Amino acid sequence: MPLMLPHEPVLVKPEATGTMLRSAINLTLCLCLSIPAFLGADDVRAQTSTRRTSAECVSLIEVRTAALVASDWQQLDRLAKQYIQGCTSVHDAEAVANAHSDIATSQFQLGNMMTALSAADTCINVFYASASCHFMRTRLLLESGRLRDARAALAITEKLVAHLIAKAETDLQRPAPPSLQVLNHSRLNLLRAIESAIDTQIRPQLLR
Numbered sequence: 001m002p003l004m005l006p007h008e009p010v011l012v013k014p015e016a017t018g019t020m021l022r023s024a025i026n027l028t029l030c031l032c033l034s035i036p037a038f039l040g041a042d043d044v045r046a047q048t049s050t051r052r053t054s055a056e057c058v059s060l061i062e063v064r065t066a067a068l069v070a071s072d073w074q075q076l077d078r079l080a081k082q083y084i085q086g087c088t089s090v091h092d093a094e095a096v097a098n099a100h101s102d103i104a105t106s107q108f109q110l111g112n113m114m115t116a117l118s119a120a121d122t123c124i125n126v127f128y129a130s131a132s133c134h135f136m137r138t139r140l141l142l143e144s145g146r147l148r149d150a151r152a153a154l155a156i157t158e159k160l161v162a163h164l165i166a167k168a169e170t171d172l173q174r175p176a177p178p179s180l181q182v183l184n185h186s187r188l189n190l191l192r193a194i195e196s197a198i199d200t201q202i203r204p205q206l207l208r
Contacts, residue, residue: 057087061095064102077106097127101136113144131161135194135202142205151206158198165191 060083067076080102088096104119117140123133134157141150168188176184 053087053090057083057090057095060087061098064099068102068105071109073106073109076102077110080106093127094130097123097130097133100126101130101133104136104140108140108143113140116140117144129160129164131157131164131191131194134160135197138198138202142202147206150202154198154202154206161191161195161198165195 060079064076064079064083067073067079080099083099084096087099100119100123104116104123107113107116107119117137120133120137120140123130124137127133134153138150138153138157141147141153165188168184168191171184172181172188
């Protein structure tokens, strides 16, 4: 059965907080992993031989998103670890890092701050260019009362987000297949939502 790709980008409200933002990150990732045009020719050939496994891994991300929306933190943690164990060799570093970010989210919600911070650090180590990983780490440092570290993390996060927004805007100006344009719009929407969350959720607390 062919993949049914969305014709509209993933939308993220400017006031998106916590669960809504993480959900949008997962949905954008599913979109990315479902678009063959996003892959190079060699990757498309490689994906053909593992298409079922890749589809199963995308399904795991979708189920994680359901657990996230339901605030079922135990299940989110279990599903993220299951994804890392079974899908690290199937999906790229960005997707794997996102699973570590979900673990950071679940562990924070379960009251395990040190484990959450460790997962956020792993998220960054796996894929440094992930704005969501850096945003999560900044938020956790703020919540743990490590204000000096949070300010340093925020400075890095803001620079990375600005860089990625500029890149996403440039990508949108280039000719591309419609499905890839949907992905580019989704990425830009997500980055702007993270930028808004920094302005409304993080910076005000650090300036108090």
